[in-house]
Amino acid sequence: MMDLWNKIRTEATGIWKEPMMAGTVEAFVLDHATFEDALLYLLSYKLQDENTSQLEIMEELEKVAGQYPIIFKYALEDLETSFRRDYAQKRYADVLLFSNGFVAIQSQRFAHWYFNNGKVATAKFIQSSVLKNFGIDIHPGACLGKGLVFDHGTGIVIGETSVIEDGVFMFHNVTLGGTGKGDGDRHPKIGKNVLIGAGATLLGNIHIGEGANIAAGAMVLKDVPEGKTVAGVPAKIVGEAGQVQ
Structure with a gap:
């Protein structure tokens, strides 16, 4: 996991040099020591709205990840497969930063945990946020x-x-x-x-x-x-x- 994360950080350093991209690359990649931290930050940023802050969401996702750590292994496999099979993806960092499908899949994994653990409203919140932001509707079940x-x-x-x-x-x-x-x-x-x-x-x-x-x-x-x-x-x-x- 660490080897791939180091590669993503190296790729991101190159993207950082492009106009307009420095802030995005720093926030989603370079500010994080691990893939796990970066993914939680990315998802919480994408799922936040005017009523629920990024910090609130990230704290909740961290709790789930503590009980369901395999979610990160699955995310890395999704990322690697996207890079290998989607010929439009030239860098691993591009999948993490720009693939709406990747974000939707990872969000649903968290929603699925909530759904199976009796927190259906939270699961539905994640589902509706992904639909609103990306036009992708995956039921948490x-x-x-x-x-x-x-x-x-x-x-x-x-x-x-x-x-x-x-x-x-x-x-x-x-x-x-x-x-x-x-x-x-x-x-x-x-x-x-x-x-x-x-x-x-x-x-x-x-x-x-x-x-x-x-x-x-x-x-x-x-x-x-x-x-x-x-x-x-x-x-x-x-x-x-x-x-x-």
Whole structure:
């Protein structure tokens, strides 16, 4: 963890030299000795509003992190995966400083802890703050794996009983929703290393098999087998999925 944080700090020093960037880089990277401290500062800054201060939020997040330290390991895996698989990201520091999808995922992890520990209002506050600031709506009840990438992120909606396993890459305007015909376990389950294209809609308690690809704009209403590509409205199998690198 420390090696990657040192690399991020080195990258940030280069960004610091750009006009207008010194204050941002200092506040979010250079003022912090560890990745953990930087992440807590970043999230509390992004989640604050006119009624709830950054300090109040950071103190609360620190308490959660003390009971749930693996959250930082997951965050680093998300960051590393974003750098490796999103070709627009040229530096690790860019993911930390500028990726709305990364911030949304980390915020939801904290919201999920609150949701599971009976503090539903706090969980909903985090959810609504992320929606207001980034246009990404992830229910705090959803279960997220690690090594996730929400590229661009804008317009993503993820329902309460959704499950997203490790290594999923999701583009903007994706919906993991219910059908509106029942309650309980009603949202999609996404297997490892699935790729979901922009504007895809997946509805109901369906399972998307490991390594599957969902084409942009697809409407998925049924299970998708492992390693297959589906496309269309409604979605149908059109071939084999490419190998995730």
